[in-house]
Amino acid sequence: MFLQSGGLGKRPRLLRQFLSAAAATIFLSMALLSFFISRQLESSLMQTAAEEGAIVIDILLGPSLQELATSKTLSQPQTEKLDELLKIALGDRTKAVKIWLRDGTLIFATDKQLVGQKFPSLQLDTAFRGSAFGSLTNLGKEENQAERHLELPLIEIYAPIYRSGTREIIAVGEIYNSGLRLQSELKSFRWAAIGVVGAVTAPMMLALLFLVWRASAIVTDQRRELQKRVTEATALSIQNVELRQISEALKDDVFHSNERLLSQIGQDLHDGPVQLVSILALKLSELNYQNHSELDIDRSESELKTNVEDLTATILRELRDISVGLVLPELDGLSIAETLNFAIDHHEKITGTSVKRTVGPIAFEASAALRVCVFRVVQQGLNNAYIHGKGQEQRLVAYETNQCITITITNRAQFAFENKMRIGGLGLPGLRRRVEALGGSFSTNRTEETMCVKVTFPRH
Numbered sequence: 001m002f003l004q005s006g007g008l009g010k011r012p013r014l015l016r017q018f019l020s021a022a023a024a025t026i027f028l029s030m031a032l033l034s035f036f037i038s039r040q041l042e043s044s045l046m047q048t049a050a051e052e053g054a055i056v057i058d059i060l061l062g063p064s065l066q067e068l069a070t071s072k073t074l075s076q077p078q079t080e081k082l083d084e085l086l087k088i089a090l091g092d093r094t095k096a097v098k099i100w101l102r103d104g105t106l107i108f109a110t111d112k113q114l115v116g117q118k119f120p121s122l123q124l125d126t127a128f129r130g131s132a133f134g135s136l137t138n139l140g141k142e143e144n145q146a147e148r149h150l151e152l153p154l155i156e157i158y159a160p161i162y163r164s165g166t167r168e169i170i171a172v173g174e175i176y177n178s179g180l181r182l183q184s185e186l187k188s189f190r191w192a193a194i195g196v197v198g199a200v201t202a203p204m205m206l207a208l209l210f211l212v213w214r215a216s217a218i219v220t221d222q223r224r225e226l227q228k229r230v231t232e233a234t235a236l237s238i239q240n241v242e243l244r245q246i247s248e249a250l251k252d253d254v255f256h257s258n259e260r261l262l263s264q265i266g267q268d269l270h271d272g273p274v275q276l277v278s279i280l281a282l283k284l285s286e287l288n289y290q291n292h293s294e295l296d297i298d299r300s301e302s303e304l305k306t307n308v309e310d311l312t313a314t315i316l317r318e319l320r321d322i323s324v325g326l327v328l329p330e331l332d333g334l335s336i337a338e339t340l341n342f343a344i345d346h347h348e349k350i351t352g353t354s355v356k357r358t359v360g361p362i363a364f365e366a367s368a369a370l371r372v373c374v375f376r377v378v379q380q381g382l383n384n385a386y387i388h389g390k391g392q393e394q395r396l397v398a399y400e401t402n403q404c405i406t407i408t409i410t411n412r413a414q415f416a417f418e419n420k421m422r423i424g425g426l427g428l429p430g431l432r433r434r435v436e437a438l439g440g441s442f443s444t445n446r447t448e449e450t451m452c453v454k455v456t457f458p459r460h
Contacts (some may be wrong), residue, residue, distance in 0.1 A: 018212045022205050029201065034193040038186050042136070045182055046155070050134035053157030057173035060085060062161050065099065068170045069163045074099075074107055082108060095150055098143075098174040099161075100124055106143070107171070119143045127158040127172040134158070136179055153179035251369075251437060331371045336364045336405060339371045340398050343378035353391030355382060360399040370457060373434050377407060380431050381453045385411035389451065404458045413451040428453075 064082050067075065074082075086097055099108035104120030119141065126133065137156035139148045154176045161171040331339055337359050344355045366374070378396065385394045392412040399406055428444065435442040435455055445452040 015213065015216060018209065022208065026198065026201050026205065030194045030197040033197050034190040037193045038190050041189050042182075042186055045185070046134045046136075049155055049177065049182075050132045050157050050159065053134060053175050053177070054132035054159035057159040057161060057175065061097075061099070061173050062164070065161055065171055066164050068101070068107070068161075069168070072101060072105075072107070079108060086110070093177050094175050095152070095154060095178060096176040100172045100174065102128055114143060117143075123158050124172055127160050128169055130160055130167075130169065132157070132159040136182070137176070153183050155179045155182060331375060332368070334371060335362070336366050336371070336374060337362045337398070339366075339374050340378060340396065340407070343375045344382070344396060347379065347382040347386070351386045351391055353386060353394060355394040355396055357395075358397045362398065362400045362405060364400055364405050364459065370438060373438055373440075374407065374457075376434060377431060377453075377455050378409065380428070381409035384428075384453075385409065385413075385451065389413045404456050407455045409453045411451055412449060413446065
C-alpha cells in the first residue's frame with residue numbers, strides 16, 4: 001500500500017518541499033544579511049555623524065559656553081549670542097540644539113520652554129564620561145515634545161564640551177539633525193544586500209534544484225521498479241502457496257490411493273488366489289487320503305502328492321501373510337497415542353511376542369495420512385524386530401515436544417538368523433520415503449546386538 005500510494009505523486013511533493021525550504025532559506029538569509037549590513041552601516045554612519053557633531057559642537061559652541069566652567073547658568077547675552085550663531089552656522093540640517101549640565105539640567109535649548117528643567121538619562125551619563133555618540137531617536141522622551149512636531153526622522157548626537165585647554169567636561173551638547181538622508185541610504189543598502197544575496201544564492205539554488213530533480217527522478221524510477229518487484233514477488237508468493245496446496249492435496253491423494261491399492265491387493269489375494277489355493281489344498285488332501293487307502297498305489301506317486309500338498313500349504317500361508325500385511329486396519333477417529341497402542345497390540349497378537357511400551361502424553365492433532373504412516377512405522381519396525389531378532393527385548397518409546405513427535409523402536413538383533421515369515425513387506429527404504437513425504441526424518445542405528453529405528457514428525 002505504501003508503494004501504491006507513492007509513485008508519481010511523491011515527486012512533485014518532494015520538489016515543492018525543496019522549493020519551500022529553499023525559498024524560506026533564501027528569504028531568511030537575505031533578511032539576516034540585510035539586517036546585519038544595515039546595522040553595521042547604521043552604526044558606522046552614526047559614529048561618523050557623532051564625530052562630526054562633536055567637532056561642530058566643540059568648534060561652534062565650545063567657545064561660547066566656557067562660562068559654564070565657573071557657573072551653572074548662561075547669561076542672557078550669551079544665550080542670545082548662541083541663538084544668533086545657530087541661525088547662521090548650522091543651517092536647515094540641524095533642527096534643534098540642547099546644552100546639558102552634569103545633573104541633567106537643561107540650560108540651553110532651541111525650545112526655550114524646556115530650559116531650567118531636569119531630564120536625567122543614560123545618554124548624558126555616557127557623554128559626560130567623554131564619549132560622543134549618535135543614534136536615530138524615536139522621540140519618545142518627555143524632552144522631545146517640540147521635535148515630535150517636526151514629523152521627521154532625527155539623528156540625536158551627544159558630544160562632551162571641554163573647558164578650554166583642558167579635558168575637563170563642563171557640559172554636554174546635544175543636536176538633532178535630519179535623518180532623511182540616512183534612512184534613504186540605509187534602505188538602499190538593504191535592497192542592495194538583498195540583491196547581492198539573491199544573485200549569489202540563485203545559481204546555487206538552481207544547481208541544487210537540478211540535483212533534487214534528478215534525485216527525485218531516480219527515486220521515482222526506483223520506487224516504480226520496487227513496486228514492480230513487489231508485485232511480482234506477491235504474485236509468485238500466491239502462486240507458491242497455491243502450488244504447495246496442490247502438492248499437499250496430491251500427496252494426500254497419492255498416499256490414500258496407495259493405501260487403497262494395497263488394501264485392494266490384499267483383499268484380492270485373500271478372496272481370489274488364497275481361496276483357490278485353499279480349495280486345491282483341500283482336494284489334494286482328499287486325494288492323498290484316498291490313495292493311501294488303496295494298497296496297489298505306487299509309492300513314488302504318493303510322495304509326489306505329499307510334496308505338492310506341502311508346497312500348496314506353504315504358498316497358502318505366505319499369500320495369507322501378504323494379504324494380512326497389505327490390508328490396513330481401521331484407523332479413523334484414533335489419536336496418535338491410540339494408533340501407537342493399536343499397532344503394538346496388533347503386532348503382539350499376530351506374533352505372540354510382547355513389546356515394552358512407553359507412550360507419553362501426546363496431544364498431537366494428526367491427519368489421516370500421518371496416522372497411517374505412524375501405524376506403518378510401528379508395524380514395519382516391530383516386524384523387523386520379530387524377523388531379525390526373534391522378538392527379543394522389543395521396546396517402543398514415543399513422546400511429544402513443542403515442535404515434533406518422536407518414535408523410537410529398539411530390539412535385540414540377530415542378523416544371522418533368517419526367518420522366511422513376512423508381515424508387511426514394506427522395507428526400510430519404502431518406510432523412509434513414507435516418512436520424508438510427510439516432512440519427517442528417519443534414521444536407523446544398528447550394532448552387533450541391537451537395532452534402533454527413530455522417526456520424527458514435525459507439527460503442522
